[in-house]
Amino acid sequence: MKKKIRIVLTGGHAGTTALATIEELLRRTDKFEWEIYWIGPDKALEGSRIPSLESKVFPKLGVFFHPIIAGRLQRNFTIWTIPSLMKVPIAFFHAVYHIFKIKPKVILSFGGYASLPIVIIGFLYRIPIVVHEQTAAAGLANRMSALFAKKIALARRSSLDFFPNIKTVVVGNPVLSQVLEVSPKKNISSPPVLFVTGGSRGSSRINKTLDKILESILEVFVVIHLTGENDFEYFSERKKHLAPNINSRYEVRDFVDPMQIDNIYRMSDIIIGRSGANTISEINIVGRPAVLIPISWVQHNEQLKNAKILEKSGLALIIEEKDMNPDKLFKKILFCLKSWKDMANKGDADISNLDKKASEKLVDIVLEILKK
Incomplete structure (x- = not known):
């Protein structure tokens, strides 16, 4: 027994x-x-x-x-x-x-x-x-x-x-087995898929910035937007008023079960998100180019330090919160699109092997x- x-x-x-x-x-x-x-x-x-x-x-x-x-x-x-x-x-x-x-x-x-x-x-x-x-x-x-x-x-x-x-x-940093099974992408989707996340609780700052350029982004991308529960109702209503040609390109979610996040990573070509430890570990392993917006008020500026790991490897770009605006975010996303082949799967191999x-x-x- x-x-x-x-x-x-x-x-x-x-x-x-x-x-x-x-x-x-x-x-x-x-x-x-x-x-x-x-x-x-x-x-x-x-x-x-x-x-x-x-x-x-x-x-x-x-x-x-x-x-x-x-x-x-x-x-x-x-x-x-x-x-x-x-x-x-x-x-x-x-x-x-x-x-x-x-x-x-x-x-x-x-x-x-x-x-x-x-x-x-x-x-x-x-x-x-x-x-x-x-x-x-x-x-x-x-x-x-x-x-x-x-x-x-x-x-x-x-x-x-x-x-x-x-x-x-x-x-x-322990990573879910489902995420470890996500294969690297060799080619970008057509149209490309942009995954926007502020983590399980969402990010009001990212959401507000995205809101101002949403139509422009949807002309280029399919967008999966993890809003968090606070902003979900607003963006669900926002989707209803989008033009028919871009409405179908926009998927709004308030929450994603972590046991199913691997399915979103598989679909994604580019990721926008914060740079908490878990986010960095997962992006590093799945190898999707990313635009990272570190939370500025965390102790020891740890999110910026996390983000710099992927910036150094070539997998991510960083926008510091104090510098973020709709125009800058849009330009960084388009840069990732243009440079996708050069950036994809450029994570830190040592950290990836450690986390696995x-x-x-x-x-x-x-x-x-x-x-x-």
Whole structure:
């Protein structure tokens, strides 16, 4: 009879990184029967009613989802700043409740404000902690969590400066097996397909910029637009008023199940998006030319650092948020179209090879911790 192991995964917005790791855990059932729990926010954004990706997708894989009420230190004062601060002590009581109830054998944290209370309480319960840092820098929550971790797994070597070498190892950034199966494109589609995404939550800034040049883009491209739930209604209505000759070229989606994102990558020729760790890993592997617009306010400017990896390889162009306008975005898209043959499949091979094995290496670390 297989031994049942309870594992808690936690994070603020780990998304497909955690999902790829869950996939690998479910493949490793030769010795253990995994009972997987996810503890994290049930809403995509502070003050939002939009469900988090994890709350929508993880239960479909048999993962027990437990929401946590967690607050964060916000860089800009908003109407949600004080309520968010008031949630900080609540998060620790909530963490005690979850950890005491679940009694996991190990905790795997992917960072983010919601993960820190789980890590600290887990440490106090003497549960071994593994931390995975996804970015090219290091998030504040993970730098603090590192104090309590048995092992720290990094996606990029550039993060080594932020963590103690004695318990740190570079494993790469886990990528979904479906994405790994997407073949390189040798020829561009006719008409070419443009995939516009702001991630699972969408990007209002990208959406607003695209809105002003949408008709011009649709004269050239078929567009798959992942708007996020906030802007979905507006762009759905916008589609209804497009001229018949371009209306059929425009597909609007509020959300794409990560387990099906590979189908969109297969269709896509050019991608517009942010440059979070997961986005960079996936674009690098599928080899589609991209226009990247890094979020400017993230810590250590980590999204710009992520984007520069693909700019250096020749796979992507960068528009910094402060410089973005409709004209510049349109010109960058057309440049990718004109230079498609030169840019396609020019990702960073070393990072691609690292990421392809990342979920295996991360689960190996978890299994090694469990042996001790």
